[in-house]
Amino acid sequence: MHKYKKAIREIGIPAVTLLLLGCFWELSVKIFTIPEYLLPAPSKIWNDTTVLGWNLIHHIASTLRTIGLGFTLALCVSLPLAITIAYSRIMSVAIYPLLVLTQSVPKVALAPILIVMLGANDLPKIIVTFLISFFPLVISITTGLVSVPPEYIELARSVRASRVRELLSIRLPYAIPFIFSGIKVAITLAVVGAVVGEFVAAENGLGYLITSSMAYFKTPVAFGAILILALTSISLFQTVVLIEHFLFPWARPVERQR
C-alpha cells in the first residue's frame, strides 16, 4: 500500500506535470499562431519526426553506437589510469596537471582539428565523446580508490594480502559507489560528446539530423531529434542507476523513513 502511494507520487506527479506542459505548449502555438520554424507544436514534431521511419532509427542507432564506443573507451582508459594515480605518488603528480589541462581545452573546438588529423570517418566523433566523458571517470575512480578507510588497508596488511589482492578485494569494491557516480556524470556527458562530434563530422546520427534539418528550416525534425536525445540521456542514466541498484545492493544508501 505504502509502496503504491510512493510509486504514484514519484512517477505519477511528474507525468501529469509533463502532460499539462505539453497541452499548454500545443494550445499556445495554436492560439498565438506561432510560426512553425520558430516553435513547432508537439503534434507537428511528432508527425514530422515519425514520418522519417527507418531513417530515424538509423540516426538513433548511429548516435548510440558513438556514445557506446566513446564511453567504453573512456572506461577502459580511466580505470587503469586511476589505479596508476592511486598507487603511485609520482604518477599522480605527473598525470594530474595533464588531466586538468586536457579538461580545460574546449572539446568542441578540438573536433574540426581531429577530423584533419584522423580523417572524415567515425573516429573523430568517438574521440570527442571519449574526451568529454573520461575526466569525471578518472577523478571519481581515483577518489574512490584513495579514500578507503585505513582500517580496511590495515586489515588487508594483517592477513598478508598482496597489492593486487588488496586492489581487487578492498579498494575496487570500496570504490564502486564512487565509480558509479562518475559513470552517471560520464554517460550524460557522452551524449553531449556524441552530438558535438556529429555536428562537426558526420553523415548520420541525431546531431547530424539536427544540423541538416535546420539547414532547411525543418525545425520540427530538429526538435524531435533534441527530444530523442534528452530521452536517450535520461534512459542511459536510469539504466546505470538500475545496474548499480541490482548488481551492487550493498552500495545502496541505507533507507530512511521520510
Place this chain on the structure above:
Amino acid sequence: MIEVSDLSQVFVAEDGGKVTALTDVSLDIADNEIVTIVGPSGCGKSTLLRLISGLIKPSGGSVVIDGETVKEPRADMGIVFQAPTLLPWATILDNVLFPLKMMGRLDAKATERAKSLLTMVGLGDFMQHRPRQLSGGMQQRAAICRALVHQPKLILMDEPFGALDALTREQMSIELLRIWNADKKTILFVTHSIPEAVLLGDRVVVMSPRPGRIAEIVTVPLSRPRDFESEEDPEFRRCCNRIRNLIYNPNLTAGARHA
C-alpha cells in the same frame, strides 16, 4: 612463545614533535597463555599490540615469536580490531573467509570450518547476510571468527568488546573463554575493563601513561574453566583492587613493582 624485549616506540607527529608512546616494555608470553592488557587511554596499549603484530616497526627493541623476529604480520596470527571492520560488500561468510582468500588458502575444508565457527558463535543463520544487517555484537562475533578461521596460534585483540553494551560484553567474554577452552591458543587481549581483564587473563599487564610502560604484571590465580561464578571469588576481588590501585593511585603503589 613471544619475547618482547626493551620495546620502545616514538611517533613523529605531523608538526614534527615527538611522542614517546612506549618505553622499555619487556614481556614474555608462553604458548596458550591469555595475557590481558589494561591501562588508561593513551598509554600505548594499541601501539604495543600493533608492534607485536608487525603492523608497525619498533623504534627500539624487538619482538621475537618462536625464535623469529617479527618484521611483518605473520600468517599464524589473527587480529580482532576495536571496530568489527567487516567488508560491507561481502557476506558474513565471505568476510570470515577473507584471511584465507588473501593468503590463497581457500578450500572446501576451510569453508566448512568457517561455517562451524559461525554456528558456534550463534551466527549460523546469518552467513549469507551483509554486515549492515547485523547488530554491533553480532558483527564483532563475526570479526572474531575471521581472526580464528586460519587457525592462528596467536590472537591479538584490541578492545574487541569496547563498542558493545555491558550485557553483550559479559556474554562475549564467556564465549571467548569457551572458544579458548575448546581450542587453546595464545591470546593477547587489550581492554578498558578491569573485571574483564581479570576474568580472562592468566596474567594482567597493567600499563601507565606518559611514557607508556608496564607498571606491573598481576598474576590471576583463578582456576579454569572460568565463568560468571569466578567473579564471586575473593581472589578475583583482590586482583581487581590491586589493578585499580595501580591505575588510580600510581604513587601509592610505586616501588612495589615486583610485589
